Amino acid sequence: MLHGGCLCGAIRYTTDGVPYHESICHCSICRRASGAPFVAWFSVPRQSLSLVSGAPGWFRSSPAAERGFCARCGTALFFRSSAHPDEIDITTASLDDPALVPPRDEIYTETRIAWLATLPRLPSFAAAREQAAPPRPPTPA
Ligand SMILES: [Zn+2]
Numbered sequence: 085m086l087h088g089g090c091l092c093g094a095i096r097y098t099t100d101g102v103p104y105h106e107s108i109c110h111c112s113i114c115r116r117a118s119g120a121p122f123v124a125w126f127s128v129p130r131q132s133l134s135l136v137s138g139a140p141g142w143f144r145s146s147p148a149a150e151r152g153f154c155a156r157c158g159t160a161l162f163f164r165s166s167a168h169p170d171e172i173d174i175t176t177a178s179l180d181d182p183a184l185v186p187p188r189d190e191i192y193t194e195t196r197i198a199w200l201a202t203l204p205r206l207p208s209f210a211a212a213r214e215q216a217a218p219p220r221p222p223t224p225a
């Protein structure tokens with residue numbers, strides 16, 4: 085059983101479905117809908133999803149598809165398409181424990197943001213940068 089919900093807690097869900105199509109999506113619609121560089125998703129049978137509390141708002145993001153979100157806090161939660169009526173996609177990062185559903189592939193990489201490739205080379209901090217920032221190099225006058 086997987087448990088998840090939105091940031092404010094208004095929407096809580098569970099699913100006892102076996103996840104499939106665990107993917108990171110780089111499409112421009114996911115990017116815009118989430119405000120994030122990419123979105124991790126997994127699919128389950130639609131009837132395996134139970135809303136424990138709240139009800140999502142739905143936005144039609146393309147002629148065949150709608151995206152479910154918390155109308156109070158804005159968390160992106162679900163994707164459903166009339167092309168796959170027995171299926172619903174859930175944002176992996178809305179799970180209480182996203183580590184339980186690791187991605188197995190990446191899709192729409194033709195629109196992946198180029199700078200994602202630089203992430204392994206960026207300075208990293210275990211917590212907020214302000215806590216551990218190294219001295220800035222002198223700025224040329
Ligand atoms: Zn919420």
Ligand SMILES: [Zn+2]
Pocket residue numbers: 109110111112113114115192
């Ligand atoms: Zn996408």
